[in-house]
Amino acid sequence: MLESKESSGSLRPKARLVHTLGSELISSEDVALVELVKNAYDADATQVTIRFNGPLKSGTGSIEVWDNGHGMTADTVRKVWLDIATPYRKEVITSESGNRRVLGEKGIGRLAASRIAEHSVITTRRTDGTETTFRIDWGQFHRDLYLDEIEVAVVEEQPKVFVSHGEASVVQGESLTESGTVVKMERLLRDWQYTDIANLRLMLERMIPPLPEGVIDSDLQAVFSVELIVPDEISELGGSVSPSDILMLPDYKMAGNVSSDGIAHLTYIERRTGAVEEITINLRVSDDLGDATRLPSCGPLTIDFRAWDLDREAFEAIKPELSQSNIGIRDYRNQIKDHAGLALFRDGFRVQPFGERGYDWLNLDLRRVNSPSLRLSNNQVSGFIFLTADLNPGLRDRSHREGLIDTPEYEDLKQVSLQILAEMESRRYKFRKRLGSGRERRSPGSGLFEKFDLSGLEALAASRKADKELVAAITETAKEVRAATSDLQEILLQFAKSATLSTLVDMVLHEGRTGLMDVDNGVRKLNIVRQRLDTFDLPEVERRIGDSLDSLGNGRALVGSLFDRLSPLAGRKRGRPQKVQLSSLTNPVSQIFAAELARQYTTLSVEVDDATVSVEPIEFQHILINLVSNAMYWVRQRPDSKRKISIRAGRDDGGSIVIYVNDSGPGVPEDKKDLIFDAYVSTREGGMGLGLSIVHTIAVEYYGGAVSVDDDGALPGANFRVVLKKRVS
Numbered sequence: 001m002l003e004s005k006e007s008s009g010s011l012r013p014k015a016r017l018v019h020t021l022g023s024e025l026i027s028s029e030d031v032a033l034v035e036l037v038k039n040a041y042d043a044d045a046t047q048v049t050i051r052f053n054g055p056l057k058s059g060t061g062s063i064e065v066w067d068n069g070h071g072m073t074a075d076t077v078r079k080v081w082l083d084i085a086t087p088y089r090k091e092v093i094t095s096e097s098g099n100r101r102v103l104g105e106k107g108i109g110r111l112a113a114s115r116i117a118e119h120s121v122i123t124t125r126r127t128d129g130t131e132t133t134f135r136i137d138w139g140q141f142h143r144d145l146y147l148d149e150i151e152v153a154v155v156e157e158q159p160k161v162f163v164s165h166g167e168a169s170v171v172q173g174e175s176l177t178e179s180g181t182v183v184k185m186e187r188l189l190r191d192w193q194y195t196d197i198a199n200l201r202l203m204l205e206r207m208i209p210p211l212p213e214g215v216i217d218s219d220l221q222a223v224f225s226v227e228l229i230v231p232d233e234i235s236e237l238g239g240s241v242s243p244s245d246i247l248m249l250p251d252y253k254m255a256g257n258v259s260s261d262g263i264a265h266l267t268y269i270e271r272r273t274g275a276v277e278e279i280t281i282n283l284r285v286s287d288d289l290g291d292a293t294r295l296p297s298c299g300p301l302t303i304d305f306r307a308w309d310l311d312r313e314a315f316e317a318i319k320p321e322l323s324q325s326n327i328g329i330r331d332y333r334n335q336i337k338d339h340a341g342l343a344l345f346r347d348g349f350r351v352q353p354f355g356e357r358g359y360d361w362l363n364l365d366l367r368r369v370n371s372p373s374l375r376l377s378n379n380q381v382s383g384f385i386f387l388t389a390d391l392n393p394g395l396r397d398r399s400h401r402e403g404l405i406d407t408p409e410y411e412d413l414k415q416v417s418l419q420i421l422a423e424m425e426s427r428r429y430k431f432r433k434r435l436g437s438g439r440e441r442r443s444p445g446s447g448l449f450e451k452f453d454l455s456g457l458e459a460l461a462a463s464r465k466a467d468k469e470l471v472a473a474i475t476e477t478a479k480e481v482r483a484a485t486s487d488l489q490e491i492l493l494q495f496a497k498s499a500t501l502s503t504l505v506d507m508v509l510h511e512g513r514t515g516l517m518d519v520d521n522g523v524r525k526l527n528i529v530r531q532r533l534d535t536f537d538l539p540e541v542e543r544r545i546g547d548s549l550d551s552l553g554n555g556r557a558l559v560g561s562l563f564d565r566l567s568p569l570a571g572r573k574r575g576r577p578q579k580v581q582l583s584s585l586t587n588p589v590s591q592i593f594a595a596e597l598a599r600q601y602t603t604l605s606v607e608v609d610d611a612t613v614s615v616e617p618i619e620f621q622h623i624l625i626n627l628v629s630n631a632m633y634w635v636r637q638r639p640d641s642k643r644k645i646s647i648r649a650g651r652d653d654g655g656s657i658v659i660y661v662n663d664s665g666p667g668v669p670e671d672k673k674d675l676i677f678d679a680y681v682s683t684r685e686g687g688m689g690l691g692l693s694i695v696h697t698i699a700v701e702y703y704g705g706a707v708s709v710d711d712d713g714a715l716p717g718a719n720f721r722v723v724l725k726k727r728v729s
Contacts, residue, residue, distance in 0.1 A: 015145045018084065018111060019138070029190070030200045031352055032112035034207070036065045036183055039110060041224060041349060042102040043069025043181065044095045049171050050200075051229040056192035063116060063192075064184045066171050070096050071179040072124040074132040074156040081110060081122075082152060101347035101389055114138040117185035124181040125162040132156050171229070197230060197237050202338055204228075204241045206355050224348075246335045247382055249318055250306035252431075254424040258283065258301040260391075264420060266303075268427055272317050279423060284637060285415040293639060298413040299392035305383040305424055307376050308336050309432070342383035342417065344404075346395075353403065354385075362414055362421075367685075374429050374681040376421070385417065418685055426672055429681065519552055577614040577727045582649050582657075585617055589624045590647070593632065601640040602632060609650030613657055614728050619698050626691035627661035627720050633684055634665030634717060644715055656705065657724040665717035673709045699724060 026032050033050060040048045045067035053062045072081060095102055113120045118139055125131040134154045141150070162168045162180050169176045204226050230238040249271065256266035262283040269276055285296045308314065315329045322332075342362060343355025353359045360366075360378040368375035387395060394409030404410050525548035529541060536544070586608050597604050628645060635643040648660040668676060668683075675681050679693040692707075699705040703724040713719025 013147045015141045015143065015147050015150055017147060019114060019141045026112050026115050029116050029192075029196070030203050032115040033063070033065065033200060034203060034352065035112035037204070037207070037226060038349060040065070040067035040069055040181070041100065042095055043067060043071070044097045044100065045069035045180065046223050047172060047225055047227070049227045049229060051171060052192065052197065052231060054231040056188065056231070058190050059118075059187055061188050061192070062184055062186040063188070064171075064182055066168065066180065066182045068172055068177045068180040071126040071129070071162070071181055072132065073126055073129060074154055077122075077124070077132055077134060077154055084111070084147075113183055113185050114141070115189070117189060118187040119185075121184040121186065122181065123161050123184075125159055125179055127177065127179040129159075129179075130156050131159040131161060194234055194237070197228070197234065201228060201237055201241060203356070205243045206339065206341075206343060207350050244335050244339055245322060246308075246318075246332070247306065247339055249321055250382070251309050251314055251318070252307045252424055252428050253305065254279075254420060255304040256302075258296075258303060258416060258420075260300045262295045262416075264303075264416075266420065266423070268424065270427070270431060273431065277427070281419070281423065283416055283419055285412045286636075293637060296412040296416050297394060298409045298416060299387065299394065301392075301413075301416070302386040303384070303417070303420055304386075305342075305381060305421055307381050307424060307428065309428075310336065310380060313435075336382070337379045339382050340379040342381060342385065344395075345384060345386045346392075347388050348386075351397065351404070355383075362418060364421075367418075371682050373678060374425055374675075376425055376428070381421070383417075383421075385413075415685075422683070422685065426675060426683065429675060430671070433675075523548075523552075577616050579612055579614055580617060582608045582611050582613055585615070585620045586624065586647060586649060589621055589628060592625070593628055596632065597645075600632065600636060600643065602635055602643040602645060604628070605644070605646045607646070607648045611651055613651070615657065615724065616702075619702060620724075623659065623695050623698055623722055624661070626695050627659075627722070630684075630691055631661060631663035631665065631718065635663050637666055638664055646713075646715060652723075654725075655729055657728050659722040659724075660710075660713070660719060661722075662713035662715045662719040663717040664715045667717045668709050676709075677707060695720075695722065703727065 026035060037048050037050075047068050049064075049066040051064040051066065053064070055061050094100065113136075119135060119137045121133065121135045123131060123133045132154060134152055136152060159178075160166055161182065162176070162178055164176070164178070168180060168182070171182075172180070207226070226241045228238045228241060251271050253269040253271070254266055255269075256264060256279075258264045262285075264279075264281040264283055266279040266281065267276065268279055283296055285294050287294055310333050312329055315332050318332070319327070327335075338357060341355045341357060341359055344351040354361060358378075362378075364376060364378040364381065368377050392409070394407050395413065396405045396407065397403070398405055525544060529536070529544045529548070533541065586606050590604055590606055593604065624647065628647070631645045635645060642664055644664040646660070646662045648662075650658060652658050672683055676683060677692050677696040679690065681693075696707045699707050699722050704726040705723040706721075707723075708721050710719045710721045
């Protein structure tokens with residue numbers, strides 16, 4: 001019998017692990033170079049120079065990254081730089097000067113060079129110190145070696161590079177401080193084309209935001225610049241990297257600070273009018289159930305959002321201020337799109353890939369589909385969100401150094417950003433309405449279909465009885481227009497019905513599934529009886545069948561009730577107004593929402609006059625469904641115990657039908673009361689902007705009435721007043 005033996009072993013990483021960490025976890029050569037620039041930033045450099053030495057072909061050429069930071073001693077190289085995944089930066093979180101929060105924490109950014117070339121030669125010097133040079137052949141890390149079998153020779157000698165009249169003085173010029181580091185990456189792994197360097201330049205332009213002094217806190221303003229040195233044939237890509245001057249001339253700007261308790265102090269600036277508005281917002285975020293009652297957890301932020309209109313009118317307004325006097329509208333749009341996107345800056349440095357062209361992390365393009373009149377697309381916005389590693393610890397990088405981990409803090413950051421962007425969007429929409437470049441809503445009382453009224457022309461033709469042919473032509477034309485108008489009204493009603501039904505989809509799915517669960521349960525019980533019929537006596541069989549039928553009956557009743565409640569909305573055509581009791585119109589609506597109201601702990605009260613009115617039931621119920629659905633959304637921003645909605649309906653002294661839907665939500669801000677009835681304009685995030693527009697269309701177009709937001713509701717939130725005048729007696 002074998003006796004037990006105990007032994008030990010040790011983990012020995014293969015050398016190719018370094019290749020995995022450096023080459024495969026960094027997505028592109030551009031990102032690799034940015035990682036090296038970030039290392040220079042952590043070394044307190046004020047100037048970084050990236051030099052391209054041709055021919056920039058695979059197996060030849062080189063790329064060098066120079067900085068004037070504090071440099072390293074030979075001892076630091078051996079004990080820190082060569083220590084892969086060193087905890088040094090987690091333990092020492094500020095730069096040597098104490099002025100910068102360091103960007104690197106994982107200790108693997110130095111391996112980025114393995115993505116670019118076959119080997120690297122690093123030379124570094126501290127002020128008044130010796131110069132240290134070491135060479136790394138990245139090809140060794142592809143061989144079948146263990147990591148501790150790879151030797152790196154570290155040579156310490158008298159300075160020759162970082163000295164006056166040395167190579168560093170040629171590259172860095174006046175920024176030479178006789179200290180610094182250069183990483184020379186030789187024998188490139190791939191060809192570098194014109195577009196590759198142009199894309200790198202654009203990425204570097206986005207690294208430091210173009211904000212003038214005083215716009216954000218001074219500690220976020222890093223003294224840091226980057227320069228490119230390129231071959232003569234592409235000299236236009238060389239020189240100091242700076243953002244396009246278009247970024248300094250936005251049509252709209254919203255900037256300010258968000259405190260850790262969700263209070264935003266913002267300034268809105270409108271370039272073309274010179275308008276400046278100070279805004280304070282108490283931000284709240286939604287939980288998984290959609291209840292917006294919680295303080296954001298993302299931490300304090302500094303925000304600067306800039307937006308542009310891309311039409312010709314906006315271009316002509318900005319053109320005199322641009323440094324490129326010969327720029328055309330296509331170039332104008334392309335420059336904005338090149339710099340578009342919402343960028344995150346941690347401790348003064350951009351987090352990849354936030355702010356990259358096409359990286360729409362807030363889904364602005366999809367959001368705009370629902371509300372094209374109001375929302376901005378991703379290619380119209382250039383934004384800067386500033387945070388710090390110390391004050392925003394929940395916003396953490398992914399292991400591959402691009403993007404943030406999906407934490408609750410990150411989700412809150414998205415909601416906060418969208419709420420602030422929405423404030424800018426609503427002000428932009430009002431400006432464009434005044435300007436006349438946006439689609440304006442019809443004013444109450446001057447409905448769309450009134451423009452098709454030819455009664456005046458018919459009366460004029462009737463007075464010209466001598467021209468019978470003209471009278472007949474006008475009469476026939478008027479008849480055709482009335483018929484076409486009726487058809488158009490029917491089409492709009494079907495559209496309104498479809499949009500209204502979309503608000504009920506969640507309720508239908510939830511209650512329908514509940515009913516089907518009862519049916520499934522009944523079927524399951526019957527199957528058990530069938531399979532075990534021989535083992536049950538008759539009374540047991542009868543009992544089990546009875547239970548099964550009860551489950552089936554409950555399911556059928558639930559689904560049947562659901563269909564009954566929806567059936568009033570199923571009319572295919574717009575009929576003549578019917579004489580009905582007001583209560584018969586409001587009761588089905590309250591029943592439709594009963595289950596959802598209970599789920600969100602909302603109380604609905606209905607107070608209706610005992611009156612007979614003449615209306616089309618479907619149209620009346622569409623008004624109520626859209627107003628109640630809107631109220632149900634907004635009351636979720638209140639605690640459970642304060643969620644209330646009331647419906648009141650009756651006749652006024654003039655015989656018109658008046659409907660009030662009042663809620664305990666946050667109410668409608670004064671500056672948005674003239675926007676919310678516009679089609680495709682919604683102040684709720686993700687809303688399509690159709691519900692209140694449908695209410696307006698039915699009340700004004702079909703009943704010659706009006707819709708307004710009143711201030712005297714019994715509940716403290718929004719109080720919608722709808723008046724129906726025509727055809728209601």
